[in-house]
Amino acid sequence: MPEKCKLVTLIQTLNIKNKMKKTILAIAVLVGVSTANLSIAADKVKENNASIELVSGAELKFKLSLENVKERSSLVIKDYTGQIVYSTSIPKSENYTKIFDLSNLADGNYSFIINNGSEISTKPFAISTETKRQVTAVIK
Structure with missing residues (x-):
């Protein structure tokens, strides 16, 4: 057993x-x-269909170009803390272009975030103010 x-x-x-x-x-x-x-x-x-181009550095204008935008797409601009400073929905189109005037934003790091439902694309950018000092001679 x-x-x-x-x-x-x-x-x-x-x-x-x-x-x-x-x-x-x-x-x-x-x-x-x-x-x-x-x-x-x-x-x-x-993967990113978004391209962001600087149109004019002096005026803080950015050109956002997107290809093959799907329905229910959205665009958000966030600051470095994650705070949303701008938000909009993007209409469905093959080529979407918009110029953003970012002169009202403070110096810092930001991101364009494009969400088309299945993909999220992030494009970081920074705004910094440069002070230019100049010396000129005074003639008397």
Whole structure:
């Protein structure tokens, strides 16, 4: 009887080990698939149809150009703290262009954030005021 119990125990142990191996393998596959999905999602965030061009540095005007804008797209400008300083919806179009006058914004770091429902594109920019000092001779 003890021999039979040992054999049953051994078979049960092997069954448990096989189940554990299958479970570990399933978890490894799930983690691999999840990681692949995350990297694809990260690529979507990095992919960017938005191009932001500086139109005039002196006047703080930025030109935002977007291609293939989908329905329910939005544009947000946030400051470095994440505070929204501007928000609007963007109409569906193949080419969208808008000039932004950012002269009323204080010096600091900002971001244009474009969300088209499936992708989020971020374009950071900075505003800094430079003081130019000049010396001129006074003729008497």
